[in-house]
Amino acid sequence: MLLSIQEAAEERAAIMQDSGINDPDALRADLHRHEVASVIRRYYPRGEEAAEYLRLVEKKRGKEAADKLRADCRVAWKKHSDEIASQA
Numbered sequence: 001m002l003l004s005i006q007e008a009a010e011e012r013a014a015i016m017q018d019s020g021i022n023d024p025d026a027l028r029a030d031l032h033r034h035e036v037a038s039v040i041r042r043y044y045p046r047g048e049e050a051a052e053y054l055r056l057v058e059k060k061r062g063k064e065a066a067d068k069l070r071a072d073c074r075v076a077w078k079k080h081s082d083e084i085a086s087q088a
Contacts, residue, residue, distance in 0.1 A: 005031065005035060008031060008034065008035075009027070009031050012027055012030055012031055012034075013027055016030075032068070032069070032072070035069065036069065036072045036073055036076050037076070039053060039054075039069070039073050039076075040073065040076050040077060040080050044077060044080055044081075045081075047077075050073065050077075054066055054069060054070050054073070057069055
């Protein structure tokens with residue numbers, strides 16, 4: 001189990017390099033997609049806990065990174081919520 005986003009980034013970079021992919025933008029996009037999924041998996045439906053995580057992201061990585069993650073998490077959160085509602 002990966003313990004941090006940094007650990008995940010290092011692992012994904014190594015996997016991509018082994019596959020002959022040397023594209024930093026692709027790595028960032030891949031990590032971002034996985035982080036969004038992780039936030040939903042870890043915090044749904046506990047919105048305040050997700051918000052606290054996003055505040056920590058802002059503190060450590062800056063407002064721009066946190067705002068992008070917030071926006072994408074909102075979309076994923078809504079999609080997940082709609083999927084659960086449709087199963088009921």
